[in-house]
Amino acid sequence: MSTREYDLVVIGAGPVGENVADRAVQGGLSVAIVESELVGGECSYWACMPSKALLRAGSALRAARDVGGAAQAVTGRLDIAAALKRRDAIVHEWNDASQVEWLQSAGIDLVRGHGRISGERKVTVTDADGGETILIARHAVAVSTGSAALLPDVPGLREAQPWTSRDATGVRNVPASLAILGGGVVGSEMATLFASFGTDVTLIARSGLLGGVEAFAGEAVKQALTDAGADVRTGVEVARVERTATGDVVVSLSDGTEVRAAELLVATGRVPRTQDLGVEAVGLEPGAWLEVDDTLRVRGVDWLYAVGDVNHRALLTHQGKYQARAAGDVIAARALGREVDDAPWGAHVATADHSAVPQVVFTDPEVAAVGRTEASARAAGIGIRVLDYDLSWVAGASTHADHYRGQARAIVDEERRVLIGATFVGPDVAELLHAATIAIVGEVPIDRLWHAVPSYPTLSEVWVRWLEAWGR
Numbered sequence: 414m415s416t417r418e419y420d421l422v423v424i425g426a427g428p429v430g431e432n433v434a435d436r437a438v439q440g441g442l443s444v445a446i447v448e449s450e451l452v453g454g455e456c457s458y459w460a461c462m463p464s465k466a467l468l469r470a471g472s473a474l475r476a477a478r479d480v481g482g483a484a485q486a487v488t489g490r491l492d493i494a495a496a497l498k499r500r501d502a503i504v505h506e507w508n509d510a511s512q513v514e515w516l517q518s519a520g521i522d523l524v525r526g527h528g529r530i531s532g533e534r535k536v537t538v539t540d541a542d543g544g545e546t547i548l549i550a551r552h553a554v555a556v557s558t559g560s561a562a563l564l565p566d567v568p569g570l571r572e573a574q575p576w577t578s579r580d581a582t583g584v585r586n587v588p589a590s591l592a593i594l595g596g597g598v599v600g601s602e603m604a605t606l607f608a609s610f611g612t613d614v615t616l617i618a619r620s621g622l623l624g625g626v627e628a629f630a631g632e633a634v635k636q637a638l639t640d641a642g643a644d645v646r647t648g649v650e651v652a653r654v655e656r657t658a659t660g661d662v663v664v665s666l667s668d669g670t671e672v673r674a675a676e677l678l679v680a681t682g683r684v685p686r687t688q689d690l691g692v693e694a695v696g697l698e699p700g701a702w703l704e705v706d707d708t709l710r711v712r713g714v715d716w717l718y719a720v721g722d723v724n725h726r727a728l729l730t731h732q733g734k735y736q737a738r739a740a741g742d743v744i745a746a747r748a749l750g751r752e753v754d755d756a757p758w759g760a761h762v763a764t765a766d767h768s769a770v771p772q773v774v775f776t777d778p779e780v781a782a783v784g785r786t787e788a789s790a791r792a793a794g795i796g797i798r799v800l801d802y803d804l805s806w807v808a809g810a811s812t813h814a815d816h817y818r819g820q821a822r823a824i825v826d827e828e829r830r831v832l833i834g835a836t837f838v839g840p841d842v843a844e845l846l847h848a849a850t851i852a853i854v855g856e857v858p859i860d861r862l863w864h865a866v867p868s869y870p871t872l873s874e875v876w877v878r879w880l881e882a883w884g885r
Contacts, residue, residue, distance in 0.1 A: 416547040419445045422536050423555045424528040427454020429721035429733035430557035434521045436741025444521050445548055447528035447538050452512040455559050456730040458504050463582040466503040468775045470496040471609025479814040493610050529691035534716050552748040553716050560683035560722035573656040575677040588675035592664050595680035596622040598774050601634050605776045614643040615672045619650050627836045629820055630780045637777045685723050707762040708755050709740040726766040736763045771850045773843040781846040784853045785824050785834035796827045802878045804839045808870035823879045830859045
């Protein structure tokens with residue numbers, strides 16, 4: 414057993430942990446980062462990157478088929494083998510050598526193995542051979558262990574050995590049929606993906622699709638999936654699951670019907686990776702989310718930070734990296750006695766987590782949203798005005814595709830006269846989102862937005878249409 418000492422110890426070397434470590438090193442601290450799997454984490458190998466790489470093939474094919482001239486040139490179906498090969502290249506064949514090289518170049522020490530908090534500012538790392546390394550943190554420990562797929566308590570589900578999102582994004586042999594349990598982001602994206610592969614998809618959702626965004630977004634995705642041949646069943650629950658002797662999965666539903674498929678993907682939510690983290694050593698509950706303040710410090714433990722999914726503030730890679738920049742900087746500032754800027758929107762806080770979180774769902778159509786929905790704004794007691802516009806009426810839509818369908822909604826705080834929410838639904842709307850994010854975070858007055866002139870003919874002209882609906 415060896416013992417090493419650092420200013421900061423980070424548990425979890427995904428993009429969030431990497432950014433915490435990098436910012437702390439840039440701030441003048443020595444840092445060790447602990448990883449039990451691949452450096453680069455869930456996003457790089459099993460989530461964001463492989464899923465979006467796989468989804469892009471179908472998206473590009475649909476786009477080409479809706480543009481005269483290109484449509485005539487498209488004569489074949491999606492090449493699944495080529496799409497999987499491209500996925501493999503993007504995840505570097507699940508090899509993290511390049512990420513390890515980056516850690517070395519950034520001055521961050523990597524310790525391979527499973528890290529557990531074993532005392533105050535103390536982390537014990539157990540490697541694959543059972544050897545242990547003790548890491549002592551002079552100033553702080555940061556937990557960036559992320560989240561894992563939730564398997565609900567349904568009779569027969571675990572015994573049926575269902576897929577989780579990792580199995581879906583790492584697929585080698587595409588099944589002829591796939592049942593998907595859950596209508597959230599993962600379920601909707603994977604339904605879009607496997608439908609593009611020609612798989613017979615059944616999506617089962619207890620309520621509508623994409624419940625966290627405007628209702629019209631989920632309805633548009635549901636319609637597109639149905640048009641693509643998927644069977645979308647909402648308003649039902651799973652009563653029982655069974656893996657048959659022939660290998661198929663039978664899903665019994667609350668309405669008395671059954672769904673039979675070659676595989677079942679469970680996409681019903683996430684749980685924090687804190688079960689075997691040793692948090693009980695500092696009085697916290699194993700398996701629970703870690704509650705933090707806006708500087709990402711765990712409440713009640715002044716040397717412990719929780720960054721990314723594990724704190725349950727916003728389970729998105731980009732939001733976790735945003736938190737990581739604040740956390741790495743504030744850990745260095747506190748360690749070296751520098752001034753801490755923890756006022757709202759300060760350098761050392763993650764204020765945007767509360768009301769300015771952007772997200773893109775890479776379904777068909779794409780859904781891009783930031784800030785408040787109409788429902789959340791009204792629930793918060795904010796006096797709002799809702800501005801809706803059909804994106805197909807924008808000149809840029811007619812040049813973009815022959816049959817463009819889309820919708821855009823702005824939520825305006827009437828008293829402050831600023832944008833507090835925006836949702837875009839349609840092909841390639843993801844690139845519209847950041848302008849709305851800037852307007853919300855910057856609290857740009859509506860009157861000033863009249864002077865932000867969108868280029869013609871682009872989809873961004875929807876901003877002028879919103880302003881016209883608002884009036885001078």
